[in-house]
Amino acid sequence: MTAKDCGRNHHQYRKKLCRRLLASLLGFIVLALFLILLIYLILRPTKPHFILQDATVYAFNLSAANLLTTSLQVTFSSRNPNERIGIYYDKIEAYASYHSQQITPPKLLPSSYQGHKDTTVWSSNLNGNSVPVAPYLAAALKQDRLTGTELINVRVEGRIRWKVGTFISGKYHLHVNCPAYVNFDSNSNGVAMGAAINYQLIMNCHVDV
Known part of the structure; x- marks a missing residue:
């Protein structure tokens, strides 16, 4: 060869x-x-169930220059409906929006692990000082004030991981939208707390994973 x-x-x-x-x-x-x-x-992992429990409104005012000042304290909970799957919450942030425009900076929430059928409660202050808003948003706020009800959306963004036994999945994006209907007229369903108004809401949130 x-x-x-x-x-x-x-x-x-x-x-x-x-x-x-x-x-x-x-x-x-x-x-x-x-x-x-x-x-x-x-x-069959099931996405967590979020509920907006209450919101305390300290400020929600629009200046003549289309600057919106917002100050809220919100409490919401998340329940893990799975019997065999745990959930890790990584880098969870909450903020407020109005007519699809973000009106407060995102507020970082504590990361946590949620066991089977467990419930986690978060409370956070959401503050936006003199945030510029589009002219259409200023007009919408004035119209909502006339009708007596304003819808503020509390949104939660972050990443979650599923845990099955010792196996931990990759990260999935979490998007939560919680509606908060508030009013400030004489027929308000809120409870005055000095200059603030507290609303007991118990509103189901829309969750996407």
Whole structure:
């Protein structure tokens, strides 16, 4: 056998070895994905259930220059409905919006782990001082004041991870929208607390994961 034949055989052996290694790697990836899908189908993780419990409004005022000042204290809870799955809450932030425009800076909430069927309660102050708003938003606020009811949305953004036994999933984006209907006229359903008004809401929030 010539040196040329030996070189050709060695090259073919290396190609076969690479193919086997690649096939093994693809097989392992497919098996891992199948196991993850099987676990998901068996356990059926259900997204957490958020409730906006109350909101205390200290300020919600618009200046002549279309500057909105907002000061709220909100309390909301999250319940894990899963019996076999825990939830990690990572980098959770809350802020207030009005007619889809953010009116307070995001406020970082404590990260936490939520066990099976557990409930976690957060309370946070959301403050925006002289935030510029679009002219249409100023007009909408004036109209809502005339009708007597304003809708402020308390939004929660962050990432969650699922925990099954010792397995912890990757991060999933969490989007929560909690409606808070408030009014400031003589028929207000809030309770005056000095210069502030407290509203017991118990409003279900819309949750996307």
